[in-house]
Amino acid sequence: MGIIEGEKKAFMTGNEAVAWAALVAGAEIMYGYPITPQNEIMQYWTRLAPKHGRKFLQTEDELSAGFTTIGGVLTGKRAFTATAGPGNVLMQEPMSMAEAMRIPTVVVVQQRGGPSTATVIYSQQEVTLTCFGGNGEGLRVVYSTSSHQELYDYTIKAFNTAWKYRFPTFVLADGYQAKMRESLVLYDPEERGIEMVPTEPFVGKPGMPGEDRPPAHLRNTYNIEEELEEVLKKDIQEYEQMAPEIIEYDEFNTDGADVLVIAHGVVFRSAAMAVRKLADEGLKVGYFRPITLRPFPQEQLRQAAAKAKQLMVVESAYGQLLKLVKDNLYGMDLPIHTHLRPGVGVTPEEVVADLRTVLEGRED
């Protein structure tokens, strides 16, 4: 019998939605260290876990939470952790190792203000860190959610992406999504035809290594340059091969847009409301939303941008999405306007006002 019978409407916070999603996705253990605004993921998981035979370990910090998550996965457990802000900074060391060893870890990030401890409240300032943190090439998957339903859906999906492709996978949300309350539909993945990718241990497998099976040789250290390059080339090739299969995005009204708004996460909601309002007035505005920030929907954005006259990037950071956008549009000659509010929420009214300024040619 499933944990949730049929489809169940519920009213909850985003943090709780994550805990429920991990539960129905069959996560066996969460490792974690408390930090606002993700605390209720842990708090709720520790309430749910004992009722369903799942486990929890509170570690001494986020370095340890990340490494123990890797340890759990190595033994074949569907394991995850959650963090935010300075915790996400510490998390990058273990996630680099997960990248190096191709360990299917799942990390949920509820962004808070930065740099450093900053605020416990909200931001979109962990985009660069989550996409490219660590001393590697950013071979990881980052889903940016914008609602409680998406937090639920993408947390389930993150386990499957991680275990299918064996790259560390992140669900990137923020303090608003963590704490807001809204309704969503809970379901068991099976009932929607979503099959959970089976897990398997990486170490301690049966049989004689080298005879019955290849040895489990998990490495994050190499002796010579060429040895490293060979491994990275293969990983990068597999990452690029995977990308088209998992890239997700959303777009609206992109044909001949005078302004194409680009936003992600919870800010996308404000941006979309603003765009739809102006579109209803007959103005030529559209939006493009990357759902996967890593890998980025490059071709799709380039196609949308090619049909637009100008772009406007909106985010609660000082140019982190903007950097991704510029990188992915390299060589295209389009004016980019910005609405950048590091560490502060963005309302639809602000975006409407800025869009009107741009549309009326009152801005640079």
Next chain:
Amino acid sequence: MNPEELPKRVLEAYIGEYASGKSENAVNRALELARLGRKVTLVDLDLVEPCYTLRPLKRKLGEEGVTVLAWDTGEMIGLGETGNILKPEVRFCLRHPGDVILDIGYGSFGAQVLNLVEGAAEEQELKIYAVINIARPMTGTVADIVDHVRSLGRVDGLINNSHLGEDTDLDFIKQGALIVKEAAAILGLPVIATSVMEELAPSLGKTDWYGHPVRVIKRYLPQAFW
């Protein structure tokens, strides 16, 4: 509500599951009493949650005649990281004349935080109400509600606050009213009210399907994020 039915002093504490609607019910109750011309003090006893508390509403509620005992957000230190320090005047809130409504946070082990309030244990008139929303998955069934309420310590009555935010309909509230009524019967507690958001209240009247008084809720907390 008939003002004559009210006791001389209304002293009520609202407790319950995380995000069950404690603050919203406390705020609306305080305003309802203030509109009857009563002197009302609303007390923030949430020592954990940095979001959705009374702080951001303090001024607005003050303008509507409710005295709010809560920190100003700018006075807080370590917001959300360290728990909240009890504002000294909160300790003596029951000594305020008139009605006192207490909003108790989720992380405070139910009614236990009342230990910090002078006179709470001795005050005969103080009623503790558990706010229940069946859309909260851990209080979705009769059995879950019974377990939950028993974990809270002393409780004097239940309030059916079942809703799905903007997606609420009357059927859902009715479903909640029935489940809460059944849980209350097992617990031997009265159902004090069914809370209904103002958009849906006109189609319900003064009592719900089972004779519980209806309280009309105007949603203030969505404006009280920080």
